[in-house]
Amino acid sequence: MPTRVIEEKGDVTPSFGIDDRIFLGEGLFETIRVNSSKPSYAYRHWERLGNSARQLGIPFEISFDDWFEHLIQKIQKDNLYHGGIKAILSGGPASRGLAERGQVSQLIFQTFNYSIQKHPVRLISVNWLRDKANPLYRLKSVNYLEAIIAQRQAIAVGADDALFFNTENHVTETTCANLFLIENNVLYTPQIEDGILPGITRSRLISLCQQHNISMQEISLTKKRVEDADAVFLTNSLQGIRRVLSLDSIVFEVNHPIIDELIFLLNQDESW
Structure with a gap:
């Protein structure tokens, strides 16, 4: 079963037909950073x-x-x-029905x-819990x-993003980023099993920590653990690393040497 790449024709913007499964939510996407006209971590996204x-x-x-050729062509064209x-x-076009497949x-x-x-x-805590088995x-x-709902709630109260927790009251992720904290010069990040997206930058950062002997652990984290952290930061494909100033009323130190080191290592990463 093939994959069809929908390309622009003249001034016509490519779009999906009304019978496409994407309108039932059956679709996936990747957001790839472009730096100096080059797609970052193209293989990992693919x-x-x-x-x-x-x-x-x-x-x-x-x-x-x-995949890589299409990325380069689109970057150059635009x-x-x-x-x-x-x-x-x-998911592609299909007959009506939830169980149908394109x-x-x-x-x-x-x-x-x-x-x-x-x-x-500036983060706020989301006021509902996620099922980690989802x-x-x-x-x-x-x-x-x-x-969308969570981020709009955050913006409405003057914050930038919102942090989710699962039904076991463990930290998961924000609306668009993975979370890391620093405690006694050790990095911690929620484990995949707690119900998070295995982020591309998250994965690369874990590898860089292993390569450079920076202590880090993937474990379940409580809100109290985050609140007591020496520093907190977020990762995603567009931002790389972004420091966290606060969670609700708790304020964090943003100038931590380990964050500085990680930003340097990530910027030096050849595959970035």
Whole structure:
């Protein structure tokens, strides 16, 4: 079962047909940072999208070479130097019915301008709990309604983002980033089993810590553990590392030497 890349034709913006499964939420996406007209971590994004597609039974028949070529062509066509490119994979057109499956998935690439935000993030706690067994939280699904609601609530009270917790009251992630904390010069981040997206930057940062003998652990974290941390920061593909200023009424130190070191290592990473 093939994957069809939908490309622009003249001034016509590519779009999905009304019978596409994406309008039932059956779709995935990757957001890839573009730096100096080069896509960052292109292989890792391709690999994650393919793994997620297989879990959902969505055809993803595109080689890495073709994937990379489409990324480069789109970046060059849109004359993008710094920004991002979004790859959206739909379940494809299918007959009406929740259990129906598309036979040909569809893939669209969209570029956008983006400037890295420098100011530290102010977080609030989300006032509902997530089920860590929900498989959707480990997929980068197009269904972002929960994140939209949470981030709007954060902005309404003067914050920047919102932090989710699961039904065991363990920290998971924010609406668009993975969370790390520093305690006694040791890094901690929630484990995948707590119901989080295995972020690309998160994964790379864990590898860099191992390579440079920086102590880090993937464990379940309580809100109290976060509140008592020496420092907190977030990671995602566009921002890289972003410092956290506060969670609710708790204020953190933003100038921590380990964060500085990690930013340096990530910026020096050849695959970045």
